[in-house]
Amino acid sequence: MIQQKLDLDQLLQGLTNFPTDLDYLRLITKNALNHYENYHTARAQLAKHDGPSFLAPTWGTTFENSSLWIGGRRPTLIIRLERVADEPLALLAYKCRKVGESSQGEVVDKAMDAHALDMYNILMEADKLRLDILKRMIDILSPLQAVVFLVASKKLHLSLHEWSKRRDIQMGITQLLGTNYNSSYSSDPPPEPGP
Numbered sequence: 001m002i003q004q005k006l007d008l009d010q011l012l013q014g015l016t017n018f019p020t021d022l023d024y025l026r027l028i029t030k031n032a033l034n035h036y037e038n039y040h041t042a043r044a045q046l047a048k049h050d051g052p053s054f055l056a057p058t059w060g061t062t063f064e065n066s067s068l069w070i071g072g073r074r075p076t077l078i079i080r081l082e083r084v085a086d087e088p089l090a091l092l093a094y095k096c097r098k099v100g101e102s103s104q105g106e107v108v109d110k111a112m113d114a115h116a117l118d119m120y121n122i123l124m125e126a127d128k129l130r131l132d133i134l135k136r137m138i139d140i141l142s143p144l145q146a147v148v149f150l151v152a153s154k155k156l157h158l159s160l161h162e163w164s165k166r167r168d169i170q171m172g173i174t175q176l177l178g179t180n181y182n183s184s185y186s187s188d189p190p191p192e193p194g195p
Contacts, residue, residue: 003039007032008099053173 010028018024047054092108093099138146167173 003035005099007035053171058173 011032014021014025014028043054137149141149
């Protein structure tokens with residue numbers, strides 16, 4: 001984040017002080033791209049140790065993490081500056097003298113609320129699709145196969161949750177997030193289905 005801020009300052013100074021010096025503009029653009037490449041290289045090394053942490057980084061806000069695509073900004077954000085930033089936020093951010101200033105707080109809040117509603121709608125559509133696929137799978141299975149499938153699916157989901165909690169604790173992630181995981185499920189798992 002510090003490097004992002006330094007790059008932004010350099011780019012803004014270039015726009016203000018050297019708007020016609022094409023060589024300088026190319027140089028500062030290349031510097032910013034090099035910093036992105038360095039970040040990606042360093043992240044690749046760290047992600048070898050704990051890839052899942054980089055899909056929704058702990059240092060990102062929930063709003064930021066909602067706009068991620070495989071651990072980074074969506075490629076379309078660069079091309080389209082997705083609806084969240086189309087008019088209000090992109091223009092407001094560009095016009096800001098200081099990053100994150102809130103002189104246009106009401107407009108920013110409205111744009112972020114619209115984005116949150118869009119994310120809700122996407123989530124609802126994704127849930128609907130997941131449920132539809134599950135129902136279709138159950139329809140093609142025999143009743144016994146359907147039960148076995150659901151048992152396996154639920155055991156996988158619950159086991160991944162428990163294993164992930166244990167892994168987060170071992171890696172110290174819970175301390176970073178201030179997360180207090182409840183103890184494991186106290187009830188015994190259901191018996192395995194017979195052959």
